[in-house]
Amino acid sequence: MSKKKLTMKEIAAAVDVSVMTVSNVINGRDHLVGEETKRRVKAAIDELGYRPSATARALRSSRMFSIGFIVLYDERKFLGDPFIAALADGLCAQLAEQGYSLTIQGVFTDELSEAKAFRRMETDGLCLLLSGSQPTKYNLRELLKSLRQPIVLFQEGVQRAEPDICSIRQDDRGGGRLLAEHVVSRGARSVLVVVPQVEWPAISERVGGVREALHARPGVEMRVLVSESEKDADVQAALTNYLDQGGKPDAILAANDQMAIAAHTVLEQRGLTLPDQIMLTGFNRFNFWRYFSPKVTTVISPAEQLGRTAATALTRRIDDGEFEDRDIVLPVELVQGQTT
Amino acid sequence: MSKKKLTMKEIAAAVDVSVMTVSNVINGRDHLVGEETKRRVKAAIDELGYRPSATARALRSSRMFSIGFIVLYDERKFLGDPFIAALADGLCAQLAEQGYSLTIQGVFTDELSEAKAFRRMETDGLCLLLSGSQPTKYNLRELLKSLRQPIVLFQEGVQRAEPDICSIRQDDRGGGRLLAEHVVSRGARSVLVVVPQVEWPAISERVGGVREALHARPGVEMRVLVSESEKDADVQAALTNYLDQGGKPDAILAANDQMAIAAHTVLEQRGLTLPDQIMLTGFNRFNFWRYFSPKVTTVISPAEQLGRTAATALTRRIDDGEFEDRDIVLPVELVQGQTT
DNA sequence: CTGAAAGCGCTTACAG
DNA sequence: CTGAAAGCGCTTACAG
Numbered sequence: 220m221s222k223k224k225l226t227m228k229e230i231a232a233a234v235d236v237s238v239m240t241v242s243n244v245i246n247g248r249d250h251l252v253g254e255e256t257k258r259r260v261k262a263a264i265d266e267l268g269y270r271p272s273a274t275a276r277a278l279r280s281s282r283m284f285s286i287g288f289i290v291l292y293d294e295r296k297f298l299g300d301p302f303i304a305a306l307a308d309g310l311c312a313q314l315a316e317q318g319y320s321l322t323i324q325g326v327f328t329d330e331l332s333e334a335k336a337f338r339r340m341e342t343d344g345l346c347l348l349l350s351g352s353q354p355t356k357y358n359l360r361e362l363l364k365s366l367r368q369p370i371v372l373f374q375e376g377v378q379r380a381e382p383d384i385c386s387i388r389q390d391d392r393g394g395g396r397l398l399a400e401h402v403v404s405r406g407a408r409s410v411l412v413v414v415p416q417v418e419w420p421a422i423s424e425r426v427g428g429v430r431e432a433l434h435a436r437p438g439v440e441m442r443v444l445v446s447e448s449e450k451d452a453d454v455q456a457a458l459t460n461y462l463d464q465g466g467k468p469d470a471i472l473a474a475n476d477q478m479a480i481a482a483h484t485v486l487e488q489r490g491l492t493l494p495d496q497i498m499l500t501g502f503n504r505f506n507f508w509r510y511f512s513p514k515v516t517t518v519i520s521p522a523e524q525l526g527r528t529a530a531t532a533l534t535r536r537i538d539d540g541e542f543e544d545r546d547i548v549l550p551v552e553l554v555q556g557q558t559t
Numbered sequence: 560m561s562k563k564k565l566t567m568k569e570i571a572a573a574v575d576v577s578v579m580t581v582s583n584v585i586n587g588r589d590h591l592v593g594e595e596t597k598r599r600v601k602a603a604i605d606e607l608g609y610r611p612s613a614t615a616r617a618l619r620s621s622r623m624f625s626i627g628f629i630v631l632y633d634e635r636k637f638l639g640d641p642f643i644a645a646l647a648d649g650l651c652a653q654l655a656e657q658g659y660s661l662t663i664q665g666v667f668t669d670e671l672s673e674a675k676a677f678r679r680m681e682t683d684g685l686c687l688l689l690s691g692s693q694p695t696k697y698n699l700r701e702l703l704k705s706l707r708q709p710i711v712l713f714q715e716g717v718q719r720a721e722p723d724i725c726s727i728r729q730d731d732r733g734g735g736r737l738l739a740e741h742v743v744s745r746g747a748r749s750v751l752v753v754v755p756q757v758e759w760p761a762i763s764e765r766v767g768g769v770r771e772a773l774h775a776r777p778g779v780e781m782r783v784l785v786s787e788s789e790k791d792a793d794v795q796a797a798l799t800n801y802l803d804q805g806g807k808p809d810a811i812l813a814a815n816d817q818m819a820i821a822a823h824t825v826l827e828q829r830g831l832t833l834p835d836q837i838m839l840t841g842f843n844r845f846n847f848w849r850y851f852s853p854k855v856t857t858v859i860s861p862a863e864q865l866g867r868t869a870a871t872a873l874t875r876r877i878d879d880g881e882f883e884d885r886d887i888v889l890p891v892e893l894v895q896g897q898t899t
Numbered sequence: 900c901t902g903a904a905a906g907c908g909c910t911t912a913c914a915g
Numbered sequence: 916c917t918g919a920a921a922g923c924g925c926t927t928a929c930a931g
Contacts, residue, residue, distance in 0.1 A: 298648040576917075577918045
């Protein structure tokens with residue numbers, strides 16, 4: 220194996236053709252190269268172990284074959300969050316299949332203003348998972364437009380007149396509907412929805428779905444309990460307070476599995492038996508779900524599939540010049556556990 | 560905001576200096592630029608919203624400011640695995656701080672031979688998490704050498720005479736020792752270590768640590784139970800079989816938390832109470848750990864810190880030309896749960 | 900089907 | 916302290 224880095228020039232010299240021809244062979248422009256020449260060039264490439272410089276290609280053709288994934292987060296979780304990890308996993312797997320690589324970047328919400336992260340990214344497209352309050356998000360939108368890259372936004376609502384942004388999300392509304400119908404069909408007449416204070420679009424959708432389903436059932440009462448955050452202690456404090464004040468829901472629909480599990484501790488302490496005296500549901504069924512007993516009735520998040528879908532949508536967009544579909548919603552599925 | 564992409568040329572023209580001077584300002588070569596010139600260049604950059612092309616810089620200087628993370632895996636887990644996710648998280652966070660980006664790539668063990676993943680990577684350094692059997696790993700080593708990039712290997716033993724490979728791992732041996740000493744100090748006289756058949760170096764180390772600690776305690780018996788895989792069903796089958804044949808360990812030390820939790824089901828079915836009749840320990844304490852009851856005594860994995868350490872080691876290596884330390888071991892910490 | 904020339908946007912290595 | 920020239924390794928746009 221030689222010391223120096225090989226270039227097209229060396230290959231061209233070895234086969235005695237021009238670099239142009241080598242380039243054509245490498246890029247599969249078969250109609251521009253003779254059968255025999257092609258064979259000889261390929262042989263030389265294999266033999267000498269040449270690999271093209273992606274950097275040089277990128278500089279000249281402004282195609283990077285690389286997608287960026289930027290995650291905005293408040294707390295210390297990022298890839299520790301199972302949703303984010305699953306998204307990244309799906310993205311990575313699908314992009315690899317299409318010959319793209321994935322560059323990941325976590326950005327703290329308050330560092331956003333500098334937006335160094337974005338500016339450094341030299342990619343053909345960007346995937347974004349936002350978080351934080353709406354005003355921050357608004358500034359972000361402005362920023363995104365200035366990047367002139369196709370963008371996939373995860374778990375956000377449809378975009379207005381922004382043609383180069385594609386929204387990909389799971390059917391949170393449908394999930395809310397499924398869960399509400401499920402507990403009602405099992406006898407619930409009063410439902411308590413527990414949500415964190417921060418307004419994630421996904422969570423609003425879930426609540427919206429519950430409301431929609433219950434509208435069709437005039438006899439069923441729905442209340443919303445807002446906990447300060449999605450942390451266990453906050454959820455438990457809010458629920459304890461609610462029950463102390465005489466609240467007696469037939470079913471508690473938590474905004475996600477973690478919150479449902481936190482709520483379960485309170486119910487257990489009070490000696491409430493599930494599902495007889497009270498029902499409980501979560502949302503998402505990530506990996507940790509199976510370690511908790513009882514198994515909480517929940518809805519399966521297609522998180523990895525969201526990532527794969529994003530990869531496909533973006534690479535198509537890069538090839539075709541526009542997004543085929545700018546609002547993609549993936550279905551969720553109810554899983555009955557032991558709590559309903 | 561202009562349509563066309565800005566280059567250094569435009570900035571240079573705007574301030575009426577040469578591109579060379581703009582380049583010097585951007586790269587902080589302050590001794591080469593006058594105070595006043597520098598100020599004016601910076602003003603123009605801000606005003607016009609110029610950002611340098613990382614690609615062009617990379618082509619010319621062969622510095623990518625990018626690190627690759629390649630994960631070899633057999634099963635469908637990749638970033639779904641909490642260890643991998645934590646590693647990636649730490650890497651990403653620390654690299655971002657140092658102005659580097661992270662490119663992630665998952666590679667199936669059996670696709671390794673093609674090694675396309677590696678060849679495509681244009682990075683300044685590589686982090687690797689291997690898996691699979693030893694022979695595969697051996698081929699890999701050969702491959703790594705041919706890449707001519709500094710490499711960090713996670714959770715592998717020290718490398719022989721390979722100067723540009725740095726091993727970073729947690730103190731699995733020490734963790735094994737801690738757990739063994741702990742159960743012995745609480746009265747265990749016979750210890751059963753449960754490991755999966757696949758030989759991960761990290762797991763061999765854990766077993767080695769247990770053996771080491773028990774050597775110092777002549778009265779204590781140690782046995783090793785090999786389960787076909789680390790899957791729940793396999794662990795449970797192996798343990799059931801062992802107990803059926805009359806095995807009566809005082810303590811079961813599982814190779815990790817998942818396996819400990821799987822084992823717990825078997826102990827529970829048999830009506831064994833923990834920790835009185837039998838003790839149980841795991842390893843790693845990832846996020847899911849807290850969802851299981853009882854809390855299993857375990858050891859905290861510094862996984863995220865391993866990632867951060869890798870980032871620091873690699874960027875230093877890139878700047879200094881060689882690794883400062885080629886075998887870095889991070890400490891683990893015992894957490895007593897309710898099972899010992 | 901094949902190739903010589905120009906250039907992507909920077910940095911290196913010089914000369915002033 | 917400042918700048919003109921060359922070149923990193925490819926692809927684009929042409930001419931034959």
